[in-house]
Amino acid sequence: MTSSIGPDELELVDRWWRAANYLSVGQIYLRSNPLLREPLKAEHTKSRLLGHWGTTPGLNFVYAHLNRVIRRDSAEMLFVAGPGHGGPAVVANAWLEGTYSEIYGHVGNDADGMAELFRQFSYPGGIPSHAAPETPGSISEGGELGYSLAHAYGSVLDNPQLVTAVVIGDGEAETGPLAASWHSHNFLDPAADGAVLPILHLNGYKIANPTILARMPEEQLEQLLRGYGHEPYFVTVKDPENTEQAHRDFAEVLDRCLADIRTIQDSRRTPQPGTEDLDGAPRWPMIVLRSPKGWTGPRVVDGLQVEGTWRSHQVPLAEVRTDAGHLKQLEEWLQSYRPEELFDGDGRLRPDVAGAAPAGPLRMSATPHANGGLLRKALKLPAYRDHAVEVPEPGTDRVSPMITLGSWMRDVISLNMETFRLFGPDETASNRLQDVYEVTDKVWQYRIDDGDEHLARSGRVMEVLSEHLCQGWLEGYLLTGRHGVFSCYEAFIHIVDSMFNQHAKWLKVHRQLSWRQPVPSLNYLLSSHVWQQDHNGFSHQDPGFIDHAVNKKAEVIRVYLPADANTLLCVMAHCLASTDYVNIVVSGKQPSPTWLGPADAANHCRRGLGIWDFAGSEVPGEEPDVVMACAGDVPTVETVAAAELLREGAPGLKVRVVNVVDLMRLQDVSEHPHGLPARDFDGIFTADKPIIFAYHGYPALIHRLAYRRSNQDGLHVRGYKEEGTTTTPFDMAMLNGIDRFQLAIDAIDRVPGLAERHSSLRQSLQDRRMRAREHTRTHGEDPEEIRNWQLG
């Protein structure tokens, strides 16, 4: 390849790189004397040296080169920094581009600002050591590793003009989620989506070890990347001193990759006759950059090799405060970037260097794609009433909530063809949302065979058997301002517990930053839940994602357990219109009783919980004897049936039935924005009557949420207690003690005097329970009167 890139251009790239490196080292080491106007002394350095140098020069190198092509092409690019702890690099570049000072006025673009930039890094009250919400231009937290490539793909969906350059660390590349992410291009439509340019950065080492991808034979690595479907271009820095060569090599390869991307896109966007869709999957380019870890840093420290080894991972010179030799080496290191050529006497970037930055929103630190709320368009939501089911009598008709929702989701998709997607691990139809296929398809670029259904080159549904990819793509899609739902089997959403953590933490910080605009909420739709185990079994039973989620900041977390089809519709309409939350919605997919007509459901959901008079046996104006509460579809059926058993068997007993849709209503208003004030809580649950609470998940959560409620001692919770296998729905309920008979017995046992007064009722409920169990075991299915139970 002969170069068409002039030496001046590369000199500019080099200056930018040096400036970014200088600022990175400064962040790690300096608390004053930022421009080295006086000889460096120990007291100019920080008392605690924190940060990660190793990955930083590589990130700066790539960033500098991307700026060249952005300026040249007026290209829209987004930068995702995968390697952990690359904070100094992304912050340095944002400062060089001016964005940092625009956003954070106290960190100006002069010497004082530079000093503050240095001081705040990894400092109490300052900024973290990795890319974070505070970092302009970032959509990907750099603390936990493995998600950069999935985030990158999420960002370019429905953004045909965008190229996201993602630097993947070779440590990060060992993680499972990253390894799976390489296949993402099979779900990218070259015609309507943008492109991802993966830059695998092999600097050879993790914290303390070499990396797999850096040490396998290069021929094998090339096979691997081709096997992932990529065309890899290698840039290898053989001589770390010869940066000119490195710049030239990288610049040429970058130009080539961008040309390849355009070729692929052109061929799909304006296909020549006869060339449409020959084999489906284009071979996208990618770059492998082999450069020394800690490149341009100290080569040898105390006689040990540092540059090019894991020893440069964090702080290469650890004793600058106490070791004059280290201090001297630091000064030489900083001076090696020739800061006087880069910054003027006031510490401002010299105009020729500053000119290397793209303009305005084309700066990767300022792109609106990284502050997706700026680009967010509200979803057009179809009318809830058009999809709600009529409910002539509560508890008589049976409807699959998920099928009902599917018809509404179909219309959501129709109305928002470029801003909404549905993500799921091969379970959209299994979770009964198949109506969406009336208007869209599952996107797929590899071969499509004759018998395939709903598979196409473009589509609104993204299915891959990886919860990690679903989550990662969706996060990237949301943070760039679009909308989506992740539909998943309830038990297996735990696969992304840690990704959820990072997103919830991201949202917490994001909400505190005035310059970050609200982004669409992350919506989990969990189905095939713990109580429906006909086909699955013990391994598929875990309702604990809610428990996991509520440890995060209350202002971010919302949990909904709709009881039937209409309440599910209401809740999802609410969630899809919201921003900056994580919404968790759990719903069964099997036909189940409908309770509330369209208007009642809307009212009930607005309140979040309520008394169901039709199910109870209260006397107006009197306190009930017992409260039967429920949250979740199956617990609701069992609770209403239990209340009916009591109404029939113990006439005169005043039973109140309470249904909870919005779980966080149970907390106090001081704990959660949705929390119920104490008086309202007592008004519904009473201050001292027994409460039998049938809950969808692990019982402890209800105790936790209702903690310190005046009636907490009266609260008796039934829920999932890790009992079950592949079995019938009612057997699951019985195994865990939330079946109607047990709930009715619980009420009898807890209302004072009732067990004595109604001992024969209690006995007959026990007998009916045992008979139901016996029937199920003998016939392999639940008794007819339970399978087809109707209220009244």
Place this chain on the structure above:
Amino acid sequence: MTSSIGPDELELVDRWWRAANYLSVGQIYLRSNPLLREPLKAEHTKSRLLGHWGTTPGLNFVYAHLNRVIRRDSAEMLFVAGPGHGGPAVVANAWLEGTYSEIYGHVGNDADGMAELFRQFSYPGGIPSHAAPETPGSISEGGELGYSLAHAYGSVLDNPQLVTAVVIGDGEAETGPLAASWHSHNFLDPAADGAVLPILHLNGYKIANPTILARMPEEQLEQLLRGYGHEPYFVTVKDPENTEQAHRDFAEVLDRCLADIRTIQDSRRTPQPGTEDLDGAPRWPMIVLRSPKGWTGPRVVDGLQVEGTWRSHQVPLAEVRTDAGHLKQLEEWLQSYRPEELFDGDGRLRPDVAGAAPAGPLRMSATPHANGGLLRKALKLPAYRDHAVEVPEPGTDRVSPMITLGSWMRDVISLNMETFRLFGPDETASNRLQDVYEVTDKVWQYRIDDGDEHLARSGRVMEVLSEHLCQGWLEGYLLTGRHGVFSCYEAFIHIVDSMFNQHAKWLKVHRQLSWRQPVPSLNYLLSSHVWQQDHNGFSHQDPGFIDHAVNKKAEVIRVYLPADANTLLCVMAHCLASTDYVNIVVSGKQPSPTWLGPADAANHCRRGLGIWDFAGSEVPGEEPDVVMACAGDVPTVETVAAAELLREGAPGLKVRVVNVVDLMRLQDVSEHPHGLPARDFDGIFTADKPIIFAYHGYPALIHRLAYRRSNQDGLHVRGYKEEGTTTTPFDMAMLNGIDRFQLAIDAIDRVPGLAERHSSLRQSLQDRRMRAREHTRTHGEDPEEIRNWQLG
């Protein structure tokens, strides 16, 4: 390749395959008439048709072929079934081998037993639809996907004679953990470990979609597998009818693979001069089996293609009870296996077919490797006293608990060179366990460079930047009877939440099966925890794994929060000697005060919690005014310091300090085996005095565990509340309100009358708190008197 395999041998394999397929279909459909002695009627079939046919014939095919080579070579092999819901296959083969009837007497090896085998499958009170603890020969739960290959690698470590054949589903292969697992061979020592034979089973479809690996061009797939470092052999079933050809092709490839394995092993076990370790990483063979999904099942049902498509995923003929055509098709399908050639009139396997099974423990369903407790040898544990630190005065010396533990772990490794391994994501040294490198290395097969430290072809430490791999390898290692520790950053252990779920569920069921022998516990050692964020930040802060874990069965879960070096030693010695638990141990790595000398620490850990007289200010024989309780190393320091502040500032105030090591002591004995009886609890925590509890993690957990304790209303818990960034240790404590000043103020505010009596003390504590905060923000480090605080 010309075949050296006789047609008789292949005929035997085919018979076995047909028998296994017959039994698989029977499990899904039949409740009586198991041998089809009479024409099939609707009432012979189950009322609910459940199960997954699609993957089953492929699993049976592989199993039958493996039996041939096991018999021929008297080979020790283990079978891991990766594809989801392969239950009918593994159960069928175990029954054919006689193992099933040996273990489960009520499922005999005759017609009645066969009927029971069929009835119990996916039936209330029966067995699940996937490989599970109940399945003889299984070490890998088939419900959640993605872990089979990692489990397989774990099983062969230190088992040089073992070959584990693992069938990987092409759906499963899309998951992140599986994608990462392909690199596992870099951590396998061909000389001292056994071998894994991966069999990638491309049947083309998941539940409702094609799979990525099946649809990418075959050339690309070959590149991918070579890129993973394998030598792939392809067996493609082009004509499903021509099973003879399929058998011949697969048998030849299998022989070739086993020969390749032997060649690799021989070259490493008895290397020829000059051939030692040429490039380090051998290219292990693997098989790609392309066969139709639902092979040998109904080709077309109701006019739609079923065999070879996703429609065969579950039950291909869904209406046998109501559709005579379906019933007829089912009968023809079952008869197509010619059961009369396979089973005699009593339903027993005919001797010629039965002879295809290996003998005794060589049967894969009976191998002791899959019931690892049979092979378990107790660890030799070094004397705790030899490593314990002397503690002349509590709270004066500072020692890193993890460094202390490291020296003990070094000796654990020395004493158990073939039965113990340490797993971690590149963090063994970062977590301060580096002493282990005095006696062992990190295992690594790719290139080893001159500057690499502690890297070798064999070693007891397995480091890879994938928590999934660490967990998967360790599970495989434990379930085959060996011992290990997974050392991990606390926050990122959430990455394996779902894997933990499956292992905890496995243990619950395993413990209920008398034939399964106890296996070593799964030990998590969590360090670099939430309170030490100098280098990391908000993304690295999550102490919620404990919350997640305690949702699982109490008999399986143990949680320890040792307060210092000696208590950490005691706890780990206890954990490593235990079986059938999941032990979670959380410990800091920074130097921190030592509290208890060797004997006191042992006593304290035996009790699990206790009153620390040296830290409190009680008057013998009198109730304290306030209980200051703590769990975790940092909360302990802050609590003891808070008690000291109160002792100095409010003389006469009777403060009791309670330290909790064994967190489950807080639960009632009815809830957890380690739970404290109510009277003992009240004796320590008092029945009505205020308790200020400083807890390592999310405060809600303490409330949850102490729920219904008589003094629950007096309990005030401080812990992590999702506040923090990259900052100093004391700043972290202050941000979350568990610092000594706040704890002392909490006590003052809660002891009746104290706030009035000691208003100036309260104010001075407030002032000191603000000054500490100010100092930290100004100087970038905590005040000297806090950094080097000593008790007394």
